Amino acid sequence: MNIASRTFASDRMRRLAADAHAMGWEMARHRFAAEVLSGTLRAPEESRFARLRAKLAGTTWEDTLQDLVDPTRAGWKFLLNLQAGAWVLFLGPSWGAAPVSLARSVGHVVVLDGNVERLRLVREQAQAAGLDNLTYARVVDPLRLPLPDGSVNLVVAPSLVEWFGAVAGTRVMPAACGRELLGEMRRVLAPRGQAYVATDNRTGITRLAGARRASGAAFTAGGLREAATAAGFRAARVLAPIPFHHKFHQVLELEPSTAVRLSADPYRTRGRLVRPLVKAWDVGNRNGALERRLHPLLPSLSAVLSTEPEIPSLAERILGHLAAGRQIPSGCRLTRYFVRAKGAAVLVLGAPDGHGVIIRLPLDERADAACAAHHQALETLAGDGRIPAELRRLFPTPYAQGRFATQPFFAESAVPGEAGRVYYSRGTRRYDRAIVNAAEALRQLRRATETPVRVDANEFARLCGRWLEDLRGIVGREPRVALEAIERRLERTLVGRTLPLGWHHGDYDFANLLYGPRDAVTGILDFEVFDAHGLPLIDLMVLVARRPIRRKGFAFGTLFARSILARKLPPLEARLLEEEMRTVGADEELYQALALCCWLDHLRLRRDSWLVRSPSWLDQNLHEVVEAVRRIL
Template identity: 25%
Template structure:
C-alpha cells in the first residue's frame, strides 16, 4: 500500500491539493480534508454515510480484530452478522468472480480506479496485475476494513485509499486512469436521497413522483456520472461496468427485481415502475438497469463510442460462466450455443442475467490480457496446433477459470487460477501431468500438458481435453456397476506395484505430515477452539501408529474426475490434490463416497461418510470392490474406521482452502457434525 496522495484533486473545484499538517487543502477554494489511518477523506457532505450490513459499532470491532485474527475468522464473524447470507461471502472472499479482468486491456503499470470499492475484494484481486489501484468508497468503515485486507494480501502492491464520491467532481485530474471499474455501482448512482425527512406524507409523495423528471431522473444522473468518469480516463482508457440486465430471463416470473424486490418491476416502463415502487415500497424507483440496446444508448449518450459486452451467469455475483456476447475478442472467442431451449434463452444477449460492459473511445487494435495469453500459447505450440480459439469460460469453486477451446484440431483446456491458493494447486496439477509423460502406466490416462506461463502475474496452464464425459453421467444414466471393473483397473494403473512399499506405523514426521498438520488446519475453521483442541487430541490418539503403505494418491478420485467414453474409462483429470507419498486406499474410499452420492443426489457427506465408516456398504458389488482394493494396495481392513477418518480429513481439508472455509453452515455440516459422528465410535 502507499500513502502517496499526490494524484488527488479537490472534489469541489478539481484544483490541486496541498499537504498540510491536518491533511490536505485545496490550492484554489481552500477546502480542507483530513487524512486518517492512511485514508484521504475527500467527502463533501455525507460524512456520516454508512452503507454496510454489519452495525457500525460491530464493524469497528471487526476492524480492530482484523489486525491480529486470521482472515477466515474475520470473514466468519462478518457472516454471523448477515445470517450467513452467501451473497456477502461472494463479495468478501471469492476471487474468481473477477475473472472478467482477462478481457480488459491492462498495460503493465496501469493505473486502475475501483470506484465503489466496498470491502476491497476487487482491489485486492486486481492490484497484483497493475501499477496502482485507487480504492474509493463513500463508507469510511468499509475503507478501514479494506485497508486491513490489503495489509495481509497486497503488501507489495501500490494501493491508494480514498473516501469520497459525493462531490460535484471525482477527486482526480483529467486523463488520469487507464481503467475504471464499477462493479455493482452504476445502478445505485441515483439512489442518493432520503425520502423520510419530508414534512408530510403528501409532500413526500409529490417529491417521489417528481424525482422521475428533469435532472433528478435516474438515467440523467447516471449519464452525468459516466461523463465524469470519461473525464478522468486516459484517451483510449476503458470503463468496466458490471450490472444486472433489465431483461434478465429470471425477471419473467422466476424472481423479483434484485434491487427493489418488485416482481416485474424492471420490465415495466420507468414511469409506471416509479408509481409501482411508490405504492408498494414507499420509495421511488431509482435503481435503473438496462437492456442490451439500452446499455448501448446510455454509454453512447455519455460519450463512449465503443461498447463491448460480456454475459454473466448466474450474475456478476455467484459468477459461474462468462459469455462473449460482443467483444474485441470475437475473432478468438465464440461462445458455443447450447442445444436446449432454456440454455439458449439464459445465454442470449438480450436475456442473460447480467452484463460486463467495457466502454471506451479506443481506436487501437485490441490487446486484452486474454488475447496476450492466447498469443503466448500459440508461440509455444507447433504449427499443426494453430490457431488457438476459445469456446467457453467457466468458473469453479476452486477459484479458477476453466477456458475450453481448440488448438488447431485438438480440444484444449486453459486453466487460469484466480488467487495464490489456486495457483499453488494448479501448479501441482500441471507438475503431475508433466511427470506422467515419462510414466508408461499413466500417460494414456492423463491430459497432455501443452504450455504454461505467466503474464502480469496472471498464470496460465494449457492441457489437452480428455475425450468422453465424467463417469457420473455414465453411472447415473446407465448401470452403476457397469464400469466398476474399469475403475478398479485405473486404481491399479496409478499404483502398479503397491506392495513394494513396506507397511509402516504412522508415527513421527509422517504422522505430522499426514495427520497432525492437516487436522490442525482443518479444525482452525471451528469457532470453538477448546472443543477443536479436544477433538484433535482424541483423533490423533486414535490415528497414531496405524499401519499404512505410501504411494501415489490422486486426492479427488471421484466420479466427477474419472472420464469414460464408449463404455471404457478413458482418463482422470484434476490432479490438484495429488500426493506422491499419500495413502492410495483413500482414493478407493473417495470413489465409493462420490458414486453413492451421485446415484442418490439427496445425500450429503453427513450421510455417506458415517455410512462408509461402519464398514457395511449398501451395494454388494462395491463392498467387494473395496475389499479387493484393501488386499491389492496392502492395507489392513481392520483399520477401516481410522482410514475413513483420514479420507474425511483429505476430502474436506482442501475444500476449506477456498470459500467453504468461511461458510459457517458448510463448516458445521462437513466438520462439526461429522466429527461428532466419529466421536460416537471412538
C-alpha cells in the same frame, strides 16, 4: 434491509475495522469468519422475502465474508487489457477482495466508495498483503468521478446498482443515472482505455424479485450496447456472469456468433428437480440454440467497453504469447471461461486441429501454488515410466508454465471426453459401467505405482499429521477435542504398519473424470492434491460413495458419515471396495483409519473455500462427521 439491520451491519463492520487496526488483519478476519460460519452473527429478524432478496442481491453475511477474502470476486479481470503499469479506478462498494486482486496486476488502484468503514478494511487488507499501490477516497456524488479527463487506463464497476446505493444511499437517482455514469467513465479514460461494468439485467430474476433499486442503472444487453455507444465507447463486448455478477463460476459472451458458451456441468449434482432440466438442456441446446433464447432472462449482465476497437484482453495476449512460442497450437479460440472456487480462472480453448488447450490463471498466491502443484503433478505423471502408455494418455499433457507480465499462467492439453457428472442423471446400467470402469482404471494405476513403505513418525506427519495440526488451529474447541482423539487413533493404527503407497489423486469422483464410448474412462483431471506416494483405498472410497447423490444430493460429509465410515454401500460398490481391501490386506481397523484420512483429505482439499462457506456447509461436512466419529472412538 431495514434500519435495524443496516445499523447492526454497520456496527459489526466498524468493529472489524477497529479489530484489524488493533490486532492485525489476519486475526481480525479469522474472528469475523468464525462468527459468520458458526451462525452466531445474526442481524435483527427479517421476513423470508427479505432474506431471499438478500441472497439474490449478495448482501448476506456469507456474501460479505466472501467479498472480504475471496479473490474470485475479481474473476473477470483477465477479460480486460491489464497492464503492469496501468492506473485503475475502482468503483465500490467492496470489502476488499476485488481491488486487492486488481492491485496485484496493475500499477495503481484508486478505490472510491461512499462508506469509510469499507475503505478502511480495503486498506487493512492491502497493507497485510504488502501492497502499497492503492489510494482510497470517499465520495458523495455517484455521478461525478473526482478525477481529471483521461487520467486512468481502466475503470471497474463490479455493480452499477450497488455503486449508486453505496454512495447515494436513499437518495432517488435520475432515470438516466446509468447512462450518465458511463459518460463519466469515458471522460476519465485515457486513449486505448477500457471499462468493466456489471449490473442487473432489466428483465432478469433480481429485478423481478425487487432485490435492487436505482432502476436507471439496470440494462438489457441491447440497451447497454446503445448506452455505451452514446457515451463515446467504440466497442462493447457484452457478457453474462453466471449465475450473478457478485458470485459467478463462469462467464458467457452474449453475441450471436460467439464461441464462449454455457457449461451445464456445475449443475449436474444438484437436486432431483434440477437434474432432469439439465438433461433436457443437453438435448435442446445443440449449437447454443436454446441458450441464446434464454439470454434476455439472465439475472446479470456485464460488459468490457473500449475507447477503441480491437483492444486485446490479457487472456488474449497470453494466448498469443503461447502461440508465438509454439507452446500451444496456433489459431486457438476461447470457448469457455470458468472461475474456479479455488481462486483461478480456467480458459478452455478450441484449436483448429481439434485438440483443445486449457490455460489456468491464478488470482492470488494460494491459487498460484495450487496451479503449480497441479502442473508439477502432470509433469511427474508424464515422466513416470512405470505407468503404461495407455494410462498416461488419460492425463493432460503439460505444455507450459511461466509469467506473462506479472501474471502466472499454466497451459496443458484438453483431454477429450464427456464430463463424468452426466452419469448422475443417466440410467442405472450406464452408471454401474461408469463406476466399474473408473474403479478399474484406478486399480491399474495403483498396481503400477505402489511401493511398500513402513509408516514412521515422519511419514505419518506427511500423510495426515501436519494437516491435523493445521485443522485444530482453525476449528472451535469442541471439534478440536475430537480431532485430537482422531489423531491418537490414526497414530495407533498407522505408525509402524507397512502399507502400499502409490498413485493418489485426492478427488477421484465424477467431477474429475471424462468418459467416452462404452462408458470407458478417457480422462482424469485436476491434480492439485496429487500424491505419488499416497495411502491406499482413499480414492476408491470417494468414488464408490457417489450413488446417493443421484437421488438426494448429499454433501460429502453426510456421504462420509452414512456410507464410507459405516461402510453401508450398494452391492456393486461394496464388492469393489471389498476386493481392493483384500488386495491391500486391510482389516476393519485399518479401513476405519483410512476412512478418517479420506475425510481429512476432503477438508484439506476444500480448505480455502470452506472457510468462506455457509454454516450449513460446516454442519454437514465438519460437525456432523465429528459426531459420527465420536461414536466409534
